Amino acid sequence: MTGSLKGRLFVILVLSTGLVWAFATAWIYLSTRAEVERVLDARLTEAARMVSSLVDSQEIDVTVASLDASTIPPRRHSDYERQISCQIWSLSGSLLGRSDGAPETRMSDASEGFSERDIDGRAWRVYAVRNEAAGVQVLVGDNLDIRARLVRDVVKGLLLPMLLVVPALGGLLWIGVGRGMRPLDRLADGLARRAADDLHPIASEGAASEIRPVVTALNGLFSRVHETRERERHFLAYAAHEIRTPLAGLKTQAEISLRTDREDVRRTALTQIVTAVERTSRLVRQLLDTAGAEAGVxxxxxxxxxxxxxxxxxxxxxxxxxxxxxxxxxxxxxxxxxxxxxxxxxxxxxxxxxxxxxxxxxxxxxxxxxxxxxxxxxxxxxxxxxxxxxxxxxxxxxxxxxxxxxxxxxxxxxxxxxxxxxxxxxxxxxxxxxxxxxxxxxxxxxxxxxxxxx
The missing domain is CATH 3.30.565.10 (Histidine kinase-like ATPase, C-terminal domain)
Structure with a gap:
């Protein structure tokens, strides 16, 4: 397919479109991941501060052995259950409570702010809030695998339509390239139907702007070929005439020489024959020289x-x-x-x-x-x-x-x-x-x- 202009144009368009789509997908993936991380980090921060404020207002009793999951802020994404986990540690280092699904191991060693840690082969991103007044540290984190799955689901939602659209887009591009190449096809078809001696110029009126330079160049070529053919036709006509004249003279003088008994007439005839042979020889050599010079030796x-x-x-x-x-x-x-x-x-x-x-x-x-x-x-x-x-x-x-x-x-x-x-x-x-x-x-x-x- 790439051997034809139509095939090359189609491949270039498909590859260009695919490349643009790939760059767009990569940009969307990166921007979506950054935005998801920003939003989820903000939610971790909000959740940790909320739990800390509930501890201050004593709405969460830190003396109980564990925290009920109902005390964690409402979860809006039912497809990602247990996405947020919470731990409450005393400042002395004992676990006061944790939410359902939170690991028993301390999720972060940081005093405050964000940190990441691997627990039992799973990566967690944790936000820590230190509450000196209540004597506790609140750790709220989520599993990074869930974050990655969320980003993958977003990108998958972009890639699946692309897989369905690409074949249709390829068909539309092929049809569009074919229709765009029709003027060139018509030009080629017209040239194929031309007789060998038809050197009339091609009409350039109405031709596409991309085709017009080709038409102009072809018309110039036809004109040069026509001029060359006319020169060759005249050259052959003149050459035939110039050769015919001394040959006719040679025949005439030879006949005179054969028929006459007079020595002076025969000598004159032979002299004329020598002159005609010399002229003919020089003419033939010059004809060959002319052909060689015109051929660009x-x-x-x-x-x-x-x-x-x-x-x-x-x-x-x-x-x-x-x-x-x-x-x-x-x-x-x-x-x-x-x-x-x-x-x-x-x-x-x-x-x-x-x-x-x-x-x-x-x-x-x-x-x-x-x-x-x-x-x-x-x-x-x-x-x-x-x-x-x-x-x-x-x-x-x-x-x-x-x-x-x-x-x-x-x-x-x-x-x-x-x-x-x-x-x-x-x-x-x-x-x-x-x-x-x-x-x-x-x-x-x-x-x-x-x-x-x-």
């Missing part, structure tokens, strides 16, 4: 390495491809400062795509410059840049702009932007006068955890 704590190490490794990797077109890669490390530590997986994706993008957009014989320090990484090419109105869309998927290249796919800056967000960095793009284009990762520009939130 670096969201968990990855291996931290120096940024300079990654820049040098990626530059060496791209040097052969750049040299085919006579493009040089210049590295400008920070002076007098240590390289910043970055997530290895994400940094490799970002740096590779930045350098590839710069090589693709640089003219033959141009130069790609990479500079970095503790706060930024900047890759500069010598190309024509982008139109100012296109810079804001440069990181969109498959957006290639006016100055597109033959091997571009429009995913390079998208991957860089995704990696930057995961690393808590910011991608800043700008044209450089008179020519050239700057793509810069500015570290510390945002909170990486906040950047991951939609």
């Amino acid at each position: 670096g969201e968990r704590a990855g291996t931290q390495v120096d940024l300079g190490q990654i820049v040098r490794e990626v530059s060496d990797e791209q040097a052969g491809r750049a040299s085919v077109r006579g493009i040089g890669i210049t590295l400008m490390p920070p002076k007098g400062a240590a390289d910043p530590a970055v997530d290895e997986t994400l940094a490799v994706l970002a740096v590779r795509n930045l350098i590839e993008n710069a090589i693709n957009h640089s003219p033959d014989g141009g130069m790609v410059t990479v500079r970095w320090d503790a706060s930024r990484l900047e890759v500069v090419d010598a190309g024509d840049g982008m139109k100012e109105e296109e810079i804001g869309r440069a990181a969109e998927r498959f957006f290639r702009g006016t100055n597109r290249t033959a091997v571009g796919s429009g995913l390079g800056l998208t991957i860089v932007e995704l990696c930057a967000r995961r690393m808590g960095a910011e991608l800043v793009l700008a044209n450089l006068p008179p020519s050239g284009f700057s793509a810069m990762l500015r570290f510390g520009g945002r909170n990486p955890e906040a950047a991951l939130k939609p």
Whole structure:
């Protein structure tokens, strides 16, 4: 039962109620015992003084051998017969008289006031009055066992109704918890009946205040899932289109190469095939990189390495491809400062795509410059840049702009932007006068955890 929210709530309520009842019973027991003792002590005091006054007025003859029980004040509690016992002792130490049921042994050695004593295995509470004028000492006491039984009877009168009420109270609590949990049950039932593709928000009007935050959170989740699905749908549509185009070109150029007898036409066709294969290969790799970046490959704590190490490794990797077109890669490390530590997986994706993008957009014989320090990484090419109105869309998927290249796919800056967000960095793009284009990762520009939130 405790595995369910309803069961836990029921158990908590029952235990809380039982605990409160137990504390109340203990408090009533202690207060009742104290009150009973106070009242009975007052009665002992009154009875002892009454007997002493009767001795003074000679209404009790102390010369007789014993006291008649009728001389003791009237007893009001018939269920506790012989509760009060009385002894009259001379000041010289002889027993002058006792009431019916009083022990023959002296009940108290105290001269005056209250005291307690065990007589024949029974505890007595006694009040003593010393009457110097009459030369006697009056001892009036009652059995403590009778006092304890009186308190137990009072507490028993409280516990018996509780034993009868607890089952009924438990049933009422179970019914009340069930009715209180109905809004949550209705919410769960509505979610269970939903189709997998139904991402419409749940109506929060009329929902209980405790349920409304859950509904709001679920609606936010539905919205994020819907946006993700739409992005994936568009991504797949664009990816299919981008792959279909070079594949169709490959088929066409291959057919031309097979059918022609002209060497120049065949060579041109083969060159086009090589270009299409290169573009398709790069597109497939970037699609995989995009999927990995979106899946948060670096969201968990990855291996931290120096940024300079990654820049040098990626530059060496791209040097052969750049040299085919006579493009040089210049590295400008920070002076007098240590390289910043970055997530290895994400940094490799970002740096590779930045350098590839710069090589693709640089003219033959141009130069790609990479500079970095503790706060930024900047890759500069010598190309024509982008139109100012296109810079804001440069990181969109498959957006290639006016100055597109033959091997571009429009995913390079998208991957860089995704990696930057995961690393808590910011991608800043700008044209450089008179020519050239700057793509810069500015570290510390945002909170990486906040950047991951939609």
